[in-house]
Amino acid sequence: MKKSIITVEDNLVVAEDLKDKLESLGYEVLGNFLDPTEIVEVLNQRTVHLLVVDILLGQEKTGIDVVKEVYSHFQIPVVYLTANSESAMVKMAMETHPAAYLIKPFKLSEFVINIDLAIKNFENKKNTDELKNDDFKVTNEAIFIPDNQMHIRINSSDIYAVEADGSYIKILTRDKKYQISSNLKNFTKQFVDSRFVRISRKHLVNKTYVERINGNTIYLGEYEFQFSKLNRQEILSHFKILKTK
Numbered sequence: 001m002k003k004s005i006i007t008v009e010d011n012l013v014v015a016e017d018l019k020d021k022l023e024s025l026g027y028e029v030l031g032n033f034l035d036p037t038e039i040v041e042v043l044n045q046r047t048v049h050l051l052v053v054d055i056l057l058g059q060e061k062t063g064i065d066v067v068k069e070v071y072s073h074f075q076i077p078v079v080y081l082t083a084n085s086e087s088a089m090v091k092m093a094m095e096t097h098p099a100a101y102l103i104k105p106f107k108l109s110e111f112v113i114n115i116d117l118a119i120k121n122f123e124n125k126k127n128t129d130e131l132k133n134d135d136f137k138v139t140n141e142a143i144f145i146p147d148n149q150m151h152i153r154i155n156s157s158d159i160y161a162v163e164a165d166g167s168y169i170k171i172l173t174r175d176k177k178y179q180i181s182s183n184l185k186n187f188t189k190q191f192v193d194s195r196f197v198r199i200s201r202k203h204l205v206n207k208t209y210v211e212r213i214n215g216n217t218i219y220l221g222e223y224e225f226q227f228s229k230l231n232r233q234e235i236l237s238h239f240k241i242l243k244t245k
Contacts, residue, residue: 002026002027002028003026003027003028003049003050003119004027004028004029004030004046004047004048004049004050005022005027005028005029005030005048005049005050005051005052005115006029006030006031006032006033006039006042006048006050006051006052007019007022007029007031007032007033007051007052007053008032008033008034008039008051008052008053008054008057008063008066009032009052009053009054009057009081010034010054010057010058010059011054011058012032014054015032018032018052019032021108021111022052022115025112025115027115030042030046030048034057034059034061034066036066036069036070037069039051039066039070040069040070040073040074043070043073043074043076043201044200044201044202044228045200045201045228045230045231046201047201048076049076049077049119049122049123050076050077050078050079050099050115050118050119050122051067051070051076051077051078051079052078052079052081052115053066053067053078053079053080053081054080054081054082055080055081055082055084055089055093056082056083056084062092063080063082064080064092064093064095064096067096067098068096071096071166073166074166075166075167076122077098077099077118077119077121077122078096078098078099078118079098079099079100079101079102079114079115079118080093080098080100080101080102081102081104081106082101082102082103082104083103083104085103099114099117099118099121099122100114100115100117100118102114136151136180136182136187136190137151138190138191141155141156141157142154142155142156143156143159143171143191145171145178145180146180152178154171154173154178156191156193156195157195157208158173158174159171159172159173159196159206160172160173160174160205160206160209160220160221160223161203161204161205161206161209161220161223161225162184162187162191162196162203162204163202163203163204163225164183164184164201164202164203165179165202167181167183168180168181168182169182169183169184169187172223174221184201184202184204187204188204195207195208197235197238199218199225199227199231199235200225200226200227200228200231202225203225203227205218205220205225206220207238207239209221210239213235213236213239215229216228216229216232218235
């Protein structure tokens, strides 16, 4: 499967050239975005392996600002591209822990090496973290999550939804939210329950508590979650829909 990349570049000619280069190297470019909310929307629906970000975007927000906003929702490797090598700019960029920082102009071979390393290093770290984060236990009827020197039992039937939040997941019940160090992919490998439906990359919901679905929003008690309109029919297929005349 091709590795997918999102670019952040304000110059459309440069963005198109970047797209051509990346695709010629065998990568899939999912789009060029300046708005972090659009990037997060794609990340909610697709697996994205890397952000390639120009720092100076010709607007109030820099590429660093865009990355920070994306990081509040997802952790993803970033390769910065810039013609600015000033120490202040470099320092600000380094605070976001990028996988690479390339000064323009750069050689294509240098670009390729840094992209490959960024993706591989992140995947290796993610796999290691998944092994370390198995600090919860699952039975047929409950989840036991760590709390100091003990484990707290949460009945599966009491769980309204499970929400991914960076390198953590939140288990949502009617009255309380529990947080554990894991990710939704790893969690769903252990937690298998036919009552739960994956509606997005971030959310797993308990069909038992779904009160209504309006457009691309699903409601469970005080909780509401959005999903992609593209997935609406797939999600509705998990529910018995009564047709009215």
